[in-house]
Amino acid sequence: MRYSKRKSSKSKSKPKTVTILVDDRENNPWTLDHPDFKFETQRLKVGDYTIAGAENHVAIEKKSGIVELITNLSSKDRPRFKRFLEKLSKYPIKCIVIEDSLSHIEAAFRACPKTHLEPASIYYWLSVITIKYQIPTLFIGNNKQQREDILYYLFSEIMKQLKTK
Numbered sequence: 815m816r817y818s819k820r821k822s823s824k825s826k827s828k829p830k831t832v833t834i835l836v837d838d839r840e841n842n843p844w845t846l847d848h849p850d851f852k853f854e855t856q857r858l859k860v861g862d863y864t865i866a867g868a869e870n871h872v873a874i875e876k877k878s879g880i881v882e883l884i885t886n887l888s889s890k891d892r893p894r895f896k897r898f899l900e901k902l903s904k905y906p907i908k909c910i911v912i913e914d915s916l917s918h919i920e921a922a923f924r925a926c927p928k929t930h931l932e933p934a935s936i937y938y939w940l941s942v943i944t945i946k947y948q949i950p951t952l953f954i955g956n957n958k959q960q961r962e963d964i965l966y967y968l969f970s971e972i973m974k975q976l977k978t979k
Contacts, residue, residue: 831849831850831851831852832850832851832852832865832866832969832973833851833852833853833854833865833866833867834846834851834852834853834854834863834864834865834866834969835853835854835855835856835858835863835864835865835866835869836853836854836855836856836858836862836863837855837856837857837858837861837862837863838855838856838857838858839857840855840862840863840876841878842878843855843862844863844876844961844965845962846962846965846966846969847962848966850970851966851969854866858873859901860873860898860901860902860905861873861874861875861902861905861908862874862875862876863876865969865972865973865976868907868976870905871905871906871907871976872905872906872907872908872972872976873902873905873907873908874908874909874910874911874968875898875902875908875909875910875911876910876911876912876913877910877911877912877913877914878913878914879912879913879914879918879922879956880912880914880916880918880919880922880936881922881925881926882912883912883936883939884922884923884926884929884931884936885926887931887935887936887939888929888930888931889930899943899947899949900947902947902949903947903948903949907972907975907976908949908950909949909950909951909952909968910943910949910950910951910952911951911952911954911968912951912952912953912954913954913955913956913961914953914955914956915953915955915956916953919933919936920933952964952968
């Protein structure tokens with residue numbers, strides 16, 4: 815079921831629109847055509863997305879695909895990426911969202927012939943990111959409608975969690 819067919823709120827009063835902040839360095843920002851959410855651009859300290867008013871509690875990092883993750887994990891970029899993971903891990907609500915499917919890993923490696931990594935390295939690093947850094951990683955594919963559905967539920971759940979804190 816598409817998220818847009820859902821009601822904006824359970825209450826009869828009009829819900830407050832949530833402002834999602836997008837880092838101004840984000841090249842291809844997400845959109846979400848739903849009245850409960852709007853996007854604004856500004857420079858963020860960590861990650862590509864956060865919620866206005868919760869900038870110190872929420873950080874979401876977007877990867878445009880497995881190729882970007884491979885690049886981040888390459889020996890040249892890995893120290894910077896590990897520093898980033900340390901910063902991201904400090905946020906109470908955080909995740910890495912990859913616009914790809916894990917089943918595309920072989921094709922991603924073919925697109926990166928100069929990498930010294932192997933697919934097993936990605937599986938290892940996904941485990942490190944999840945266990946050591948405690949950062950959930952979501953593979954959301956690249957279908958626009960599926961991405962919007964997942965983002966709607968992701969941002970909705972973040973808002974629920976923020977209200978309980």
